Amino acid sequence: MILVYTHKVTPRVRYIFKHIFTRVLLIEIDFTSKVEEFVAFNGPKLSYTNVALGSEFFIKSTDLLFEQGVSDSEINISTWDNVPCFFFQGSKSTIPFDIFSASFYLITRYEEYLPHIKDKHGRFTADQSLAYMHGFLEKPIVDIWAYKLKKALQERFPDYEYPERKYSYMSTIDVDNAFAYKHKSVVRSIGGLLKDLYKLNIFNVIDRLAVRFNLRKDPFNTFEQLINLKKKYNVRTIFFFLIGDYTTFDTNVSASKSKFRLLIKDMVDYARVGLHPSYYTMSNNSKLKEEKQRMEGITNMPIFRSRQHYLRFSLPDTYQRLIDLEIKEDYSMGYASHTGFRASTCTPFYFYDLDFEIQTPLKIFPFALMDTTLNDYMKLTPKQSLGKISELKREVKKVNGTFITLFHNESLSDYLRWKGWKRVYESMLKIATN
Incomplete structure (x- = not known):
């Protein structure tokens, strides 16, 4: 088990930590907001807060997981070992960006709650997404971040046993x-036939009749x-x-x-x-x-x-x-x-x-x-x-x-x-x- 210290265990914190650690990395975690409990813990641990408590594995938090509701904010894309990331927090954080807030933003589809233009079917379109605009739509970036986090944890806590999930x-x-043609109502069948005749789709007409008269599947x-x-x-x-x-x-x-x-x-x-x-x-x-x-x-x-x-x-x-x-x-x-x-x-x-x-x-x-x-x-x-x-x-x-x-x-x-x-x-x- 890995112990996580944070100044406030919100539903958002619990949700995204559970996703990354439990579902992606198969690692059990527990939370504490008591400094003395965190300091006394002898196993692998990390802190997720504004300022590091000491020299522990520290990830500097943004405000996103401690807020409620949705607010529009500017997202600036950085890189972490050639992997796109955002909510950059600098070198004082063991991971240089807030991996948990960024993951939460993407998985909850936070951006789809913000004002956007829908297509003719009333859908949020890919080209409005952060992933598309910054070229990582075809990469499961949250899982990639999680595996990079796991690598950093392995370097800090080499004796801990890290499970491996299966593809x-x-x-x-x-x-x-x-x-295509079978079991449609008479009205729809006649309508389809007339439409094919009007458009001179002769092969469709032949297929349609062959299927209707059980001459082909x-x-x-x-x-x-x-x-x-x-x-x-x-x-x-x-x-x-x-x-x-x-x-x-x-x-x-x-x-x-x-x-x-x-x-x-x-x-x-x-x-x-x-x-x-x-x-x-x-x-x-x-x-x-x-x-x-x-x-x-x-x-x-x-x-x-x-x-x-x-x-x-x-x-x-x-x-x-x-x-x-x-x-x-x-x-x-x-x-x-x-x-x-x-x-x-x-x-x-x-x-x-x-x-x-x-x-x-x-x-x-x-x-x-x-x-x-x-x-x-x-x-x-x-x-x-x-x-x-x-x-x-x-x-x-x-x-x-x-x-x-x-x-x-x-x-x-x-x-x-x-x-x-x-x-x-x-x-x-x-x-x-x-």
Whole structure:
């Protein structure tokens, strides 16, 4: 155990110290605000306060972890052994910047509480983030800092036994459209057919009719392939099903269709299943509650995993709604337009509510990349995408973190905009589990 002295043990202090020491470094810690207790302690210890008590392992604190609420302040980026950092505190501090305040700022998404411009879907955009503007979006910088802190502690306390965590990988699949043509209503099928005819998409018309008349398999029905790959590579896989009512942005098969319900039930037998709350649930609690109850009615089991459709969430409101509905895990923490680490960590963490100044029971699983980001936003080829996937995996592996990817069942179809992408998913599994 490492003893931490600080002049005041606030909820913020307890939260971020626990994350860095307990979850990232697997080191037990305890706190004290009594100087005599700290001085008398014979084991490894550090102080986190304004002025060092003596010659101990000392990290000079800023005010952030002792404040309440959110205030806008200028962030100046420095470097620590060529690693970007901020809240610089100078050479008197053993670590030259306030690693805990900086980590807290990034993990709580403090900047998303500040005034910002939302995109057309009401989302905080990557290019407004500190990580993007200063070039460390694709690095789990909080974990990198934690490992550098561990190295400094090892030099000061070489006899202490430091545990080593293991790298892990998790594949998550969003099911926005379980089927391209099958099991859609007559009105939607006719509408789609007329639209293809109007645009002279003759091949789409042929495919649509072939699927409707059972002459070929629906191209988006890749679930058997996904389950086979899960078994082959022994990968933890979670399917998030969109079961909301039809809107412009929610175009999945109706949840009343027996074949769709049967598909969800089948997936429960082979993998973990979660809810993919529809587009408008970001600010609509009754719709979110209705969809959760609908999903539980299909699976006959409690649903506690969730990822917002279009990655639409607003802090802290959306997360507060999830907590109210007893959702325990959320997988929305990432950007649609950019790969990388939105919360600057590759370690699952608990959502800290800056409105109420408490650590909540909602665990956040940040993902590093999404297939549509690589294909639609970054316009990468399958080969280039695998290069990007390898880069991100290496960054996570360096700190033995959790590498989480987001794909869709559609991207294994080799159909329409996913032409040439059929093998990307399996190649990614090879990279991720190697």
